[in-house]
Amino acid sequence: MAGRTRIYDVASAAGVSIATASRALNGSGRMTAETRERVKRVAAELGFRPNAMARGLLSNRSFTVGLLTNDSYGRFTLPVMAGISEALIDCGVSVFLCAIEDDPALGAVHVDAMLDKQVDGIIASGKRIDRRLPVDLSNLPVPVVYAFTEGPADSVTLVSDDFQGAHEAVEWLLRLGRKRIVHVTGPENFASVRLRAQAYRKLVGEGGEVLCGEWSELWGHAAVERLLSSGGDMPDGIFCGNDQIARGVVDACRERGIDVPRDVSVVGFDNWEIVASVTRPPLTTVDMNLRTLGREAGLTVLALAEGKPVERGIRKLPCELIVRESCGAGPRA
Amino acid sequence: MAGRTRIYDVASAAGVSIATASRALNGSGRMTAETRERVKRVAAELGFRPNAMARGLLSNRSFTVGLLTNDSYGRFTLPVMAGISEALIDCGVSVFLCAIEDDPALGAVHVDAMLDKQVDGIIASGKRIDRRLPVDLSNLPVPVVYAFTEGPADSVTLVSDDFQGAHEAVEWLLRLGRKRIVHVTGPENFASVRLRAQAYRKLVGEGGEVLCGEWSELWGHAAVERLLSSGGDMPDGIFCGNDQIARGVVDACRERGIDVPRDVSVVGFDNWEIVASVTRPPLTTVDMNLRTLGREAGLTVLALAEGKPVERGIRKLPCELIVRESCGAGPRA
DNA sequence: CTGAAAGCGCTTACAG
DNA sequence: CTGAAAGCGCTTACAG
DSSP states (O other): OOOOOOHHHHHHHHTSOHHHHHHHHHTOSOOOHHHHHHHHHHHHHHTOOOOHHHHHHHHSOOSEEEEEEOOTTOTTHHHHHHHHHHHHHTTTOEEEEEEOTTOHHHHHHHHHHHHHTTOSEEEEEOSOTTOOOSSOOTTOSSOEEEESSOOOTTSEEEEEOHHHHHHHHHHHHHHTTOOSEEEEESOTTSHHHHHHHHHHHHHHOTTOEEEEOOSSHHHHHHHHHHHHHTSSOOOSEEEESSHHHHHHHHHHHHHTTOOTTTTOEEEEESOOHHHHTTSSSOOEEEEOOHHHHHHHHHHHHHHHHTTOOOOOEEEEEOOEEEOOSTTOSOSOO | OOOOOOHHHHHHHHTSOHHHHHHHHHTOSOOOHHHHHHHHHHHHHHTOOOOHHHHHHHHSOOSEEEEEEOOTTOTTHHHHHHHHHHHHHTTTOEEEEEEOTTOHHHHHHHHHHHHHTTOSEEEEEOSOTTOOOSSOOTTOSSOEEEESSOOOTTSEEEEEOHHHHHHHHHHHHHHTTOOSEEEEESOTTSHHHHHHHHHHHHHHOTTOEEEEOOSSHHHHHHHHHHHHHTSSOOOSEEEESSHHHHHHHHHHHHHTTOOTTTTOEEEEESOOHHHHTTSSSOOEEEEOOHHHHHHHHHHHHHHHHTTOOOOOEEEEEOOEEEOOSTTOSOSOO
16 A cells, blocks of 8 residues: 555666666666666566656646447447457556436536546547537547547547448348348438438339338337238348347247248347347347447547547448348358 | 646736645635635636646545456446446546456556556456456555455455345245245356345245256246246246346247236346346346445445545445336235 | 756645 | 745756
């Protein structure tokens, strides 16, 4: 508990000035290799670790970044967080997590707290790409990167590529020989819903049937019911807007004796393990690579903090199809 | 981006020394109310916010705490985190989230990074109360609190009260008039499983049937199958070890034409919204109040950091029964 | 090659 | 009631 060892301690133990000790440890300055080694050895023996606050006071860098999110559920933010942390810990950067719900006042408090702590940058994240956090992050004295949430026009924003992800999913169904594919998805006011539907229609034609509803299992059930009662042929491929809907669809099919994947192939979206892998059969689904997105966001905010040039605007990161069993044996399988 | 305003700026703008400015802002020292007000007003106008690194260097307090966890999935850690953050933001304390998987090396790196940043304390958390994190947190120069993970004998540890929670659940079934209650739960090597089973047996007698399996929906299905094929009477109450098992049980019952809650009442554990509320019917389940647990952990680590006396040992926080529909109308409903 | 000194932005005895 | 000065633990021009 008592005083940690300071650079003063290693300097005197090594018989040098603190200036030399500092330089030896930081690899700066010029000195005999012998001196440098000795200082390093002594520092290691004493378990010396420089006080980041003292360093920060000088360098104006705290080696911390803040992650602000309104995704209290953590479904999207956690993977993003993991990616950020993974990318930054190597540089000795730690990350503050601030869950602000949808409360502007709480958001402001957290931003102020982070600013007080001289964070090197802030990453704003959320649960959908077409909504802003309830905080104003412009004109902050630190760089801001938006990840999986909407930012101002000239900001640095990273999102997953919904169009490309949906394209992969539908293409997969097509390559499996599916002819009558429908799209069961969430509320139309989500940009993701519109983008995914566009990709779907680009592949199946403008006549493609898009059923918008909620992001829930229940809606998946209801959609199957609607498809069956509509009188037309039951589709042989269903591309779902998320894994919960897909699970509802799969369950509903099973309950009606429709075999997945024999009679109908189902694709989900999100690769939310807890849903995708326990569905029977496990879901083939689209992974948004949120961890990678987080990693990029971390690296980007750090680059900005270090004054490196960063291209502004929206950067879309590719999604990836994860093949499980809900589509049957595929061309790649 | 350019220089934030420093205390020097407000001092000169207010026409006082920086010493006076500091005291005015901190409410310390004695001075005319007029002077204090003037300084405060000027500080507000200039948007002055003290540099936490400079303060920290003096006070040896960083107003940060670290949360270490191996629960990458966030199911338990997120609510704990939310509670910690909620309790501490009022004191201006921000929290570092460090997900260390089960990697000792990664854990050490994160601990060192936090220590460098002079965290005021560390909260260790995890996904089960009878496992330790793969890091040695003893003999750290900062206080440590264990929340929902096992700590050393003389540590400060907070856990939810599994026995009491299970007791509430089974008592509820009993009060609904259920006679033949079984317990379907997870692997026996979990302390939680044993504690909950004890509470169950205390209420239904030593003959109570405990089926141990996995923490999965699939096991819930399998358990129902086993109960039916065993030849005995189908139970009229099933207390499940977690919500996933409960969902499996409920689904399996429905598939077999057994009506929940008419024929059998089902109780879950965890109150994991995403499972409990989408089960048909929604699950009555036990909430471990992890947010409260987090809040307590935050307050406790802060108290320790401030040198206040804190009782050591294991503190159990009560669980709470959340009544939904899987047990039918109840005495309290 | 190495050290004495200044300074990062604050707070707090110590004087007056 | 208020200010000049020292100091928290470092780093980095500036001298030698």
